[in-house]
Amino acid sequence: MTPLVVADHVSKWYGQVIGLNDVSVSIPPGITGLLGPNGAGKSTLLKLLTGQLKPSKGSLTVFGEPIWANPALYFRVGFCPEQDAFYDRMTGLEWVSGLVRLNGYSDKEALDAARAALEEVDLLAAADKKIGGYSKGMRQRVKMAQALAHNPELLILDEPLSGMDPIARRRTIRLVKDWAKAGRSIIVSSHILYEIEAMTSNILLIHNGRILAEGDVHSIRDLIDEHPHTVHVRSDHPRELARELLRRDDVLSLKLEEDAVEIQTSKPDSFYRYLTELAASGEAGGIAEVTSPDDNLQAVFKFLVK
Amino acid sequence: MSTETPDSIVSAPPLAAPNAGRPIPKAPGAVTAALRVFELSLGQMLWSRRTIFLGIVVGSPILLGLLVRILEFMGVAGTLKMGGASVSGDAAFGTMMWLLYLRFLVPVLGVFYGTALIADEVDDKTITYLFVRPIIRAAVLVGKFLAYVVTTIFVVLPSVVVLYLLVQPLGGGSLGAGFPRLLTDLGLLALGLVAYGALFALVGAWMKYPLVVGLVFVIGWEQLAMALPGYLRKLTIAYYLQSLVPHAMPTDGLGSALQSLFRDTPSPSVSILTLIVASAVFLALGGWLVQRREYVLEQ
Numbered sequence: 001m002t003p004l005v006v007a008d009h010v011s012k013w014y015g016q017v018i019g020l021n022d023v024s025v026s027i028p029p030g031i032t033g034l035l036g037p038n039g040a041g042k043s044t045l046l047k048l049l050t051g052q053l054k055p056s057k058g059s060l061t062v063f064g065e066p067i068w069a070n071p072a073l074y075f076r077v078g079f080c081p082e083q084d085a086f087y088d089r090m091t092g093l094e095w096v097s098g099l100v101r102l103n104g105y106s107d108k109e110a111l112d113a114a115r116a117a118l119e120e121v122d123l124l125a126a127a128d129k130k131i132g133g134y135s136k137g138m139r140q141r142v143k144m145a146q147a148l149a150h151n152p153e154l155l156i157l158d159e160p161l162s163g164m165d166p167i168a169r170r171r172t173i174r175l176v177k178d179w180a181k182a183g184r185s186i187i188v189s190s191h192i193l194y195e196i197e198a199m200t201s202n203i204l205l206i207h208n209g210r211i212l213a214e215g216d217v218h219s220i221r222d223l224i225d226e227h228p229h230t231v232h233v234r235s236d237h238p239r240e241l242a243r244e245l246l247r248r249d250d251v252l253s254l255k256l257e258e259d260a261v262e263i264q265t266s267k268p269d270s271f272y273r274y275l276t277e278l279a280a281s282g283e284a285g286g287i288a289e290v291t292s293p294d295d296n297l298q299a300v301f302k303f304l305v306k
Numbered sequence: 307m308s309t310e311t312p313d314s315i316v317s318a319p320p321l322a323a324p325n326a327g328r329p330i331p332k333a334p335g336a337v338t339a340a341l342r343v344f345e346l347s348l349g350q351m352l353w354s355r356r357t358i359f360l361g362i363v364v365g366s367p368i369l370l371g372l373l374v375r376i377l378e379f380m381g382v383a384g385t386l387k388m389g390g391a392s393v394s395g396d397a398a399f400g401t402m403m404w405l406l407y408l409r410f411l412v413p414v415l416g417v418f419y420g421t422a423l424i425a426d427e428v429d430d431k432t433i434t435y436l437f438v439r440p441i442i443r444a445a446v447l448v449g450k451f452l453a454y455v456v457t458t459i460f461v462v463l464p465s466v467v468v469l470y471l472l473v474q475p476l477g478g479g480s481l482g483a484g485f486p487r488l489l490t491d492l493g494l495l496a497l498g499l500v501a502y503g504a505l506f507a508l509v510g511a512w513m514k515y516p517l518v519v520g521l522v523f524v525i526g527w528e529q530l531a532m533a534l535p536g537y538l539r540k541l542t543i544a545y546y547l548q549s550l551v552p553h554a555m556p557t558d559g560l561g562s563a564l565q566s567l568f569r570d571t572p573s574p575s576v577s578i579l580t581l582i583v584a585s586a587v588f589l590a591l592g593g594w595l596v597q598r599r600e601y602v603l604e605q
Contacts, residue, residue, distance in 0.1 A: 014602060050438050053600050069597070072333060074440040083603065085431035087350050098346040102339060102439035104331040146435060 002064075003028050004154055004185050005049060010058035012044050012209075019044035021209035022058070027187060031180045033196030034189040036206035042189040043082060045206065046158050049187065050079045062154070075103065078147035082158040082189075084139055088132035092123055092142045095131060096149050103150040117149035118142070122171060136163040136289060144172070148179070155179060157188040161195050165287050166276040173198045192292045194268050228252050229268040231292050233275065234260045237285030244284045248274065336448075339441035343449025344456075351450075351457045356418060360458070364465035367406055371472030378476065395476030396484050400553025402469065403491055407462070408551065412495060413528065413544070415458050416502020417520035421510035423450040424596060431603050444593025451507050451589060458499045463492050487552040494550040497581050501543045504585035508592040511599070543584075546577040 003026035012020040020041045036042050047053040048060055051067035051074075060066065067073050087095055097107075097114035105113055118124045121141040126134065131142060140163060147155055157176070161169050176186055176199050190196050196203055205212040235241045242261050245251050250267035265271040279287040334342065351357060393401075424447060427433035436446045467488070474484050502524075509523075510516040531538040532545065539545040548555070549571035572580070 052434060052437055053602070071440045071442060074438050075331065075333075077438070079434070079438045081431075081434045083431040083434070085434075087346075087432065089350060089353055098342075099435055099439065101342045102334065102346075102436070102441050104334045104440070 005060070005062050005187070006064075007045075007048075007060045008058050010048065010055045010060050012048060012053060013056045018209050020048065023209070023211050024058075025204065025211050025214060027204075028202070029185045030202060031176065031186045031188065031200035033200050033203045034187060034206060035191070035193060035196050035203050036189075037191050040191075040206045041209040042191075042206055043158060044209070046079075046156055046187070046189060050077065050156055075150065076153045078150065078152035078155045080143045080147040080155070080157045080160055082162070084136070084163075086131045086139065086142070089130060091128050091130055092118055092134070092138075092145070093127040096142065096146045099146045100149040105150070113149045113151070114145070117145040120148065121145045121175065137165055137168040140164055141168070141172070144175075153184060155184055155186045157186065159189055159191070161190065161192075163289050163291060166272070166279040166290055169195075169290065170276050194272055228264040228266055229271075229292065230262065230264050231268070231271065231275075231290060232260060232262045233287055234289040234291075235285055235287050241278075241284040241287070244278060333440040336442055336445050339445035340448040340452065343436065343441075343446050344452040345449075347450050347453040348456060351419075351453045352460070356422070357457055357461060360415065360461050364411065364462055367402060368465060368468050368472065371469055374476065375472050393477070395474045395479035397554075398476060399470055399473040399479075399484070400487075401556045402473065403466075403553055404551065404556050407466065407491075407495060408498065408544075408547065411462065412498040412547075413502050413524035415462070415499060416506050417517065417524055419454045419458060420451075420503040420506025421516035421520050423447060423454060423507050423510055424601075425510055425516065428601050428603065433601055434603070437601075442593075443597045447507060447511060447593050447596045448589060451503060451592075454503050454507075455496075455500055458503070459496055462495060462499065466491060466495065490550065490552045494547060497550070497578065498543070498547045501547070501581045501585045504588035504592070505543065508588040508595070511592040511595040543581065546572060546580050549577045550574055 005025075005027040007023050007025045010020060010023045011018070023041075023045065034042050034045065044053065048055055049062060049067065051062075051070065054068040060068075062073055063076055065073060067077070090098070093111070093114055096117055097110040100113050100117075101107070101110040115124060115127065118127045121144050123138060123141050123145060126138060131139065134142065140160060144157065144160060147157070160176075161172055164172060173195070176188060180186055186199075188196065188199060201216045203216070204214045233241065236259075238256055238259060238261050242254055242256050245261065245263055246254060248265075248271070250265045250271055252264040252266055254264075255262040263271070275287070275290065278284055333339075424433070427436065427446075427450075433446075437443060470484070470488050470491075471481065474481055474488075505523075506516065506520045509519050513519050528542045528544045531542050532548075
């Protein structure tokens with residue numbers, strides 16, 4: 001298979017700080033997960049892959065061409081950035097169609113493409129609402145809509161599940177898989193292995209600006225399972241939620257906050273599945289947001305680089 | 307450069323299948339791209355906090371003019387005086403044009419908007435969405451510059467007209483007689499907004515602390531150079547802009563007195579041509595810099 005992305009001894013410095021250190025990697029078509037803790041170099045790599053930054057050293061090609069200063073490649077690449085940044089006064093439809101017009105679409109074509117993309121991420125009902133009034137999960141989805149509205153071959157998603165509620169998470173994971181089945185390639189970053197694993201087994205492990213491992217990395221799974229995993233769940237009824245969760249054997253500790261519960265679990269897979277079912281049933285009230293601090297991975301990565 | 311929509315896009319493609327194996331649409335030309343960035347940015351800029359603040363600033367002299375008119379109507383106010391001397395409404399309006407608009411508002415607006423054209427998008431982290439589109443990056447700067455010009459003209463010029471209607475008739479001044487001068491005022495203010503905006507768009511694209519550099523230029527350099535004899539004044543925008551003003555220059559202080567003393571004015575055609583060419587050069591250089599520069603967003 002011809003690789004989509006080829007990085008050859010790529011390094012990136014921000015002044016004296018090194019963001020990426022001599023990375024050589026080939027990313028094949030399909031779904032590739034980029035996994036690493038905060039500050040590992042995930043965002044730097046994705047910014048290089050999307051031509052926002054220029055490599056300080058080495059070469060990087062996407063579809064066989066350098067992407068820096070090569071805007072024509074953006075017909076084939078869609079990018080959903082990590083930052084929660086928007087033109088808040090615009091509606092979702094205005095924003096997505098305004099951006100896709102920059103891809104050469106006429107007004108009508110842009111509106112059609114934007115509506116189709118918003119429908120794809122299940123946001124069509126809120127298309128005419130201002131983005132400033134969107135929930136965190138809706139904002140994540142409208143970001144994805146702008147990335148896929150021009151129907152790119154390669155989608156690059158930076159922490160796309162961050163801040164989503166369990167049901168939106170599950171739906172987004174399914175969407176990513178569907179996009180891949182439809183012929184798109186997707187590079188998706190996260191600091192949560194369970195999120196990445198739900199989408200693909202092809203993983204790039206990144207830490208301290210270096211690729212530690214790539215491919216089907218089952219071996220780190222066992223390592224990660226040895227460490228308790230912290231999950232922060234924002235809920236309308238944290239007490240009811242806490243009561244439900246305390247019944248589980250895998251919950252090692254629980255901290256009740258004003259509008260949230262923080263749990264340490266020894267079985268993250270099973271816990272996430274249970275949380276999704278709980279959210280869908282509505283038994284413990286609404287679950288607004290699920291986040292996982294990236295120190296979950298830190299311990300594992302520290303072990304791996306020893 | 308094409309302003310046409312590419313023919314290759316007939317309708318939005320279905321999302322189920324990506325672009326693979328199909329003709330890729332042609333990139334929008336630089337002019338089309340700049341106009342589309344303009345359309346995307348205009349609403350944001352018009353309703354930004356900066357523009358609301360600008361509205362308050364330009365609204366203040368209007369309120370003052372309104373107050374004077376009410377007092378005059380009620381017979382409370384006497385004749386209009388400046389520095390102890392009675393002045394006509396026409397002279398008062400001319401003084402306001404000089405002191406408020408030409409020496410203060412237009413350069414300061416140029417600094418605050420021009421330096422922020424790209425910086426605001428970088429600070430808000432929304433620049434990413436524009437830079438991952440198949441358009442040249444320079445079009446982003448030009449599109450945002452057009453949005454700045456329309457926004458500031460939309461706020462500043464109507465305020466000048468309202469101020470004229472309020473102040474000009476004071477002391478028996480004629481609205482009709484002063485109208486040609488009002489048109490000149492509006493034209494030169496628009497030209498000033500373009501020239502200062504283009505200069506500071508370049509500064510914003512080039513320097514790390516553009517706001518400081520911009521303020522030093524308009525408050526320090528321009529005032530100093532204009533008060534000195536010789537050629538230095540030709541390296542200011544004020545030199546060309548002030549030559550177009552149809553009102554007498556006020557002598558309100560040492561700076562103004564020195565400027566009056568050494569004043570030499572280029573012809574209106576030279577001034578207009580210089581300002582237009584300089585603006586185009588500033589924008590072209592700014593676009594060139596944006597094209598090459600990396601913008602690192604803070605995490």
